[in-house]
Amino acid sequence: MKKNIFFNKNWIFLQNQLFSICIKNNIKNFFVPLTNLGLLEFSGHDAASFLHNQLTNSVKYLSTEKTQLAGYCSSKGKLLVTMILWKIDNKIILLFPYELLSSFQKKIKIFILRSKVKFKDITHKHLIFGLIGKKIAYFLKTWFPNLPKKPYDKIDNVFGTLIRITNFNEIPRYQWITANNIIGIKIWEILIKKFPVANTFEWSFFDIQSGIPQITLETQEKFIPQMINFELIGGIDFKKGCYPGQEIIARMQYLRKIKYRMMLAVINFTNENKNIIFFIKPGVNIFSEENSIKPCGKIVNTVKIEDNKINCLVKVKLDYIQNKKKIYINSVHRLLLVFQKLPYFIVNI
Incomplete structure (x- = not known):
């Protein structure tokens, strides 16, 4: 190219x-x-x-x-x-x-x-x-x-x-x-x-x-579209007929099996743990306060604009959002994800 x-x-x-x-x-x-x-x-x-x-x-x-x-x-x-x-x-x-x-x-x-x-x-x-x-x-x-x-x-x-x-x-x-x-x-x-x-x-x-996700090299084949709200922002036509993966995507939609959604979050850090920001990137797993071994989601996109803050989109289990569980990057660094409102409505919450 x-x-x-x-x-x-x-x-x-x-x-x-x-x-x-x-x-x-x-x-x-x-x-x-x-x-x-x-x-x-x-x-x-x-x-x-x-x-x-x-x-x-x-x-x-x-x-x-x-x-x-x-x-x-x-x-x-x-x-x-x-x-x-x-x-x-x-x-x-x-x-x-x-x-x-x-x-x-x-x-x-x-x-x-x-x-x-x-x-x-x-x-x-x-x-x-x-x-x-x-x-x-x-x-x-x-x-x-x-x-x-x-x-x-x-x-x-x-x-x-x-x-x-x-x-x-x-x-x-x-x-x-x-x-x-x-x-x-x-x-x-x-x-x-x-x-x-x-x-x-x-x-x-x-x-x-704006809650608009973008697939990167790190996140190819990591997300079914609804997991990152793709149908909510106009990215799927459920009436158009067949395409690769269509059966799985349709089944998730019509059988109400959407267990994950994408949320907007902020990660705050201090000078003491500033060196770990390089590990906060698309494709990285996130964990709940109750289970530090089994992931409850994954980072979709990140960006660092301010000195001590990372803005990100994350795929996360709906149960954890509904029950307001604390969610971290991992068990070692314990950096907390602070969830914020998306500019559009998520029907499952």
Whole structure:
């Protein structure tokens, strides 16, 4: 796979120099070069129907004004990738972590067989920006006079694709996928003069606070979609028919066997136990106060913005949340997870 040359020469260097200052300083308008994301383009007569039969959400009838969340699962119903996808003309674009592109391509290629479908990595041809703030929204009207109004609405024009994603505390957020490198670099030069630039950790913070999970290398095949609230945020269509793992996912839904849910939590630590923050990462088990041997859940995503705090999404047993049990990272360090409210309702609680 080829990554964007501009990423390699400029953005990756810049990301390493950036500190999480926008959130710390309560800056409400800034942008982020999303160097951690990649793009796959699917084309061909059977592209929509092929993806419809592979992903957790409906693709066949996707309009050109909408994007949607979807997942790709193993035959056991465990998520391999979570993504945003959309349609442009007769092409379907998938946006998800760049680190998963290679494994996804190898897996999906097996199932194409005689279908009239082609796919290619187009990451290197685009620049991807995350943007947040009301002033930035007004600024975007220069290129997109009619901004997308609701989360997962989108607008396409010669400057690229602008997607409205979930708000943060009523502050609008967007992802801008530029039409090509030339336009992207010019946009970068304009943005950097007008607004502060943040790193990808700060963007992840907003996704975590919004309760939007993302599968990573560490968590592939660890979660059935409902365990991380994927149907609650619009990532599953239970009426669309078969796809890998569909039977297991449907059985869990209709037989009410959802024993785990994803929760928002904060882990506070002091200078004395600061050295263990490197062990708090996606895929790590969590334990209850009653049982330090058998895990009661697993970390889904984490981000460290403040000096002595880690924000995270965790899969946890519903019984423990309902009974307000204390839950820790492990029995040795005893770092407590302090649970917070998600911005959406969990029906099982």
